[in-house]
Amino acid sequence: MGTSMPKKTPAYRLLDLLGPIERFRDMEEFGDFGLPTRSFSEDYLEPMAKAGRSSRLGPLEKVHAFWFAGMSCDGCTVSTIGATEPSIEELLTGALPGVPVMILHHPVVNMEAGPNYLRAHEMALTGELDGPYVIILEGSISDETLAIPTGGYWVAQGEQPWGPDGEDRSVTTEEWIARMADGAAASIAIGTCATWGGVPSAEGNATGSMSLMDFLGKDYRSAFGLPVVNVPGCAPIGDNFTETVAAILYFLQGFGPLPEFDELGRPAWLFGETVHRHCVRGSYYEEGEYAKEFGDKECLVEIGCWGPVVNCNITSRGAINHVGGCMNAGGACIGCTMPGFPDKFTPFYKTPPGSRVSTAASRLLGSFVRPLRMFTNDHLNREVRWDLHEDIPSGWAREKAEPTRAADGAHKFYDALRRRDDHGTGEAWGRGRD
Numbered sequence: 516m517g518t519s520m521p522k523k524t525p526a527y528r529l530l531d532l533l534g535p536i537e538r539f540r541d542m543e544e545f546g547d548f549g550l551p552t553r554s555f556s557e558d559y560l561e562p563m564a565k566a567g568r569s570s571r572l573g574p575l576e577k578v579h580a581f582w583f584a585g586m587s588c589d590g591c592t593v594s595t596i597g598a599t600e601p602s603i604e605e606l607l608t609g610a611l612p613g614v615p616v617m618i619l620h621h622p623v624v625n626m627e628a629g630p631n632y633l634r635a636h637e638m639a640l641t642g643e644l645d646g647p648y649v650i651i652l653e654g655s656i657s658d659e660t661l662a663i664p665t666g667g668y669w670v671a672q673g674e675q676p677w678g679p680d681g682e683d684r685s686v687t688t689e690e691w692i693a694r695m696a697d698g699a700a701a702s703i704a705i706g707t708c709a710t711w712g713g714v715p716s717a718e719g720n721a722t723g724s725m726s727l728m729d730f731l732g733k734d735y736r737s738a739f740g741l742p743v744v745n746v747p748g749c750a751p752i753g754d755n756f757t758e759t760v761a762a763i764l765y766f767l768q769g770f771g772p773l774p775e776f777d778e779l780g781r782p783a784w785l786f787g788e789t790v791h792r793h794c795v796r797g798s799y800y801e802e803g804e805y806a807k808e809f810g811d812k813e814c815l816v817e818i819g820c821w822g823p824v825v826n827c828n829i830t831s832r833g834a835i836n837h838v839g840g841c842m843n844a845g846g847a848c849i850g851c852t853m854p855g856f857p858d859k860f861t862p863f864y865k866t867p868p869g870s871r872v873s874t875a876a877s878r879l880l881g882s883f884v885r886p887l888r889m890f891t892n893d894h895l896n897r898e899v900r901w902d903l904h905e906d907i908p909s910g911w912a913r914e915k916a917e918p919t920r921a922a923d924g925a926h927k928f929y930d931a932l933r934r935r936d937d938h939g940t941g942e943a944w945g946r947g948r949d
C-alpha cells in the first residue's frame with residue numbers, strides 16, 4: 516500500500532495487521548497443475564483478439580482486469596455476461612476500435628486454476644505484468660480483521676506462501692485488493708454490495724461488510740489518478756458496466772478526458788435521472804391511476820414503488836439487450852441501486868410515505884385532466900372526412916354514436932384553439948366546412 520493511502524482506512528488497518536509479503540511461488544514447482552486444457556485463457560483467446568496495428572489507435576494493446584468476488588451472489592458476473600453494448604466478448608477480443616484487449620482474470624470463467632490462475636496476480640504485485648491492470652470487485656468487502664483473530668476468514672481467493680514461516684495460507688479478497696489497489700490503473704466496483712455495501716452490510720452486519728470506497732477511503736486514487744468508480748445495481752444492468760469499462764479503457768488509452776462521473780463515482784450519464792422519469796407507467800402516475808396489486812397495468816407507487824426518488828436507468832435501457840427491467844416487466848422499484856439500500860427501503864412493497872402528497876395531488880389533477888384527454892382522444896380518432904359525413908364507415912363502429920351537438924361544439928372550439936396561430940389558407944376545417 517503506497518503513501519496515497521491515509522492511515523486508519525480499513526485497508527491500511529488490515530495490512531498493518533498482516534505485514535508485508537516477501538515470498539512468491541516458484542511456478543516450476545506446479546507445472547501444468549490447474550491447467551486442464553494446457554492453456555491460459557489469454558493464450559486461448561489470442562487468435563481471436565483484434566487489437567493490433569490495424570485497429571490500435573493508442574499506445575495500449577492490452578489491459579489486465581482482475582475480477583474479485585467479495586460477499587457476493589455472483590449476480591454481477593451473470594449480468595455482465597449478458598451485456599450486449601458492448602458485450603464481454605467484444606472487450607475480450609478488442610473488437611472496438613481503439614479499445615485495448617481486456618485480459619480478464621475471473622475466478623469462475625478462466626481456464627486456468629490454482630497457482631497458475633494466481634500467477635498474474637503475483638506479477639501485478641511484483642510489477643512484472645505486461646500491461647496496466649484494473650481491479651474489479653463484485654460483492655462487499657468483509658472486515659477480515661474481525662475474523663483473523665479466530666484463525667478463520669470470511670472470503671478468500673486461493674493460497675499464497677505468505678504464512679509466518681513461508682507456509683501457504685488463504686488470501687482473502689480483502690487482502691488482494693488492499694495490496695493491488697494502489698498499483699491499479701482503475702478500481703471499479705460493480706453492483707450495490709461493492710459500491711455501497713448492499714445486502715451484506717444491512718442491519719446486523721456480522722461480517723463488518725463495507726463498500727470498496729469505504730475500504731479504500733476518500734483519499735484513494737488509482738495509479739492513473741481515479742477515485743473508485745461505482746456501477747451500482749442489484750444485480751446491475753450488464754450494459755451499464757461494460758459501457759463504463761469501455762469508457763475507462765478509452766481514457767487509459769489517452770482518448771481525451773473521462774466522461775462525467777457524479778460525486779459518488781457513478782457514471783453521470785447513466786445515473787443522472789430518476790427511474791420514474793423514463794418509466795413506462797409514468798403517465799398513470801401523472802393522471803392519478805394506481806395499481807392495487809401486482810399484475811395491474813397502472814403505476815405501482817401505492818404497492819411499493821420508490822422510482823420517483825431512485826437514480827436508475829433500467830426503464831429506458833432494459834435489463835438485457837433492451838428487454839425487461841423492473842417496471843417494464845411488472846416489478847416495483849425497491850431502490851436497489853441506492854446507497855441507502857436495503858435498510859432505507861424496507862419494508863418492501865409498502866407505499867413509500869413520501870409519495871402520499873404527490874399521489875393525492877395527481878389524483879385530483881387526474882380527475883380533471885383524464886376526462887378531457889379522453890374527450891380529445893375521441894375526436895382525434897376520427898378522420899376529418901368522417902366529421903363531414905357524420906358517419907364512420909367501419910363495420911366495427913356500428914355501436915359508436917356520433918358526437919352530441921355540445922361535444923361537436925367543444926371539438927370545434929378545440930380545433931379553433933389549435934389553429935389560432937396557423938396563418939395558412941384559413942379554410943374551414945373538418946365538420947365546420949359545410
Ligand code: SF4
Nearest residue numbers: 791794814815820822
Ligand atoms: S411505477 Fe414507479 S417509477 Fe413507474 S411511474 Fe409509478 S412510481 Fe414512477
Ligand code: SF4
Nearest residue numbers: 827841848849851852
Ligand atoms: S428500478 Fe429500482 S429495483 Fe429496479 S433496478 Fe432500478 S433501482 Fe433497482
